[in-house]
Amino acid sequence: MESPVLTVETFSASFGELEVLRDINLSVQRSRVTALMGPSGCGKTTLIRCINRMHELVPEARVSGRILLHADDLYLMNPIVVRRKIGMVFQRPNPFPTMSIYDNVIAGYVLNGIRVRKDERDRIVEESLKKAALWDEVKDRLHKKGSFLSGGQQQRLCIARALAMNPDILLMDEPTSALDPKATAHIERLIIELKRNVTILLVTHNIAQAARVSDHTAFLYLGELGEFGTTEKLFTVPEDKRTEEYLSGKFG
Numbered sequence: 001m002e003s004p005v006l007t008v009e010t011f012s013a014s015f016g017e018l019e020v021l022r023d024i025n026l027s028v029q030r031s032r033v034t035a036l037m038g039p040s041g042c043g044k045t046t047l048i049r050c051i052n053r054m055h056e057l058v059p060e061a062r063v064s065g066r067i068l069l070h071a072d073d074l075y076l077m078n079p080i081v082v083r084r085k086i087g088m089v090f091q092r093p094n095p096f097p098t099m100s101i102y103d104n105v106i107a108g109y110v111l112n113g114i115r116v117r118k119d120e121r122d123r124i125v126e127e128s129l130k131k132a133a134l135w136d137e138v139k140d141r142l143h144k145k146g147s148f149l150s151g152g153q154q155q156r157l158c159i160a161r162a163l164a165m166n167p168d169i170l171l172m173d174e175p176t177s178a179l180d181p182k183a184t185a186h187i188e189r190l191i192i193e194l195k196r197n198v199t200i201l202l203v204t205h206n207i208a209q210a211a212r213v214s215d216h217t218a219f220l221y222l223g224e225l226g227e228f229g230t231t232e233k234l235f236t237v238p239e240d241k242r243t244e245e246y247l248s249g250k251f252g
Helices: 044-051 079-085 101-111 118-131 151-163 181-194 207-213 231-236 241-247
Strands: 006-015 018-028 033-037 061-069 086-089 169-173 199-203 216-221 224-230
Touching: 006 044, 018 044, 018 216, 018 224, 033 044, 033 207, 044 061, 044 169, 044 199, 079 086, 086 151, 101 118, 101 151, 118 151, 151 169, 151 181, 181 199, 181 207, 207 231, 216 231, 216 241, 224 231, 224 241
Parallel strands: 033 199, 033 216, 086 169, 169 199
Antiparallel strands: 006 018, 006 061, 216 224
16 A cells, blocks of 8 residues: 555644644545545644644644654645645635736746746646636636636636646645535536546535545544544444434534
């Protein structure tokens, strides 16, 4: 069995006195979709924010334990490098409103001061938009503002922007919660397609969505990892009673 892309070891996180995550142990395999599920406030979003070092932007944030990307401790790396290797897509589509579609995709290079030749930029933009299943819809208006796109297209533009940096991991924090059913189905198909090239961690409240797109599922409860395993096993024969109660809708 190949070594995991991401390993979380006895990891805890807090804001001041408030402990949000406690002793999380988790490993994520390459080219898989791992869903993070659990009731509101259980620490799902905090965990992915810790994985790409956004947690520490909050005053009084503290962490202990380790998170390894391959064999490298993320907390010993430059956070800018971490965020290049670990992309993030948020709940609400957030293209840069004053930038064109083209400039949105290439923004990570510009913001990080990475110089790229014009022909290389063109290639990155086209490839990233194709990976995000958006190229055919926008190729004739690359220099129009991204904010004119529909909500689903804007979210795919944000996915293209994250993919442009060629990350090892893509973190997705409820990426379809602000979208209609048709746009949601489009993003779900895209997630299944993308896992061939990038490992995905998906925070979702949507149990049916996790069942459709994920290979593994982690169930978090009150800041602890209640259960982790293949999605099929966790959804059919959960070992933890709280997992079973959550999946059957007794709390959420």
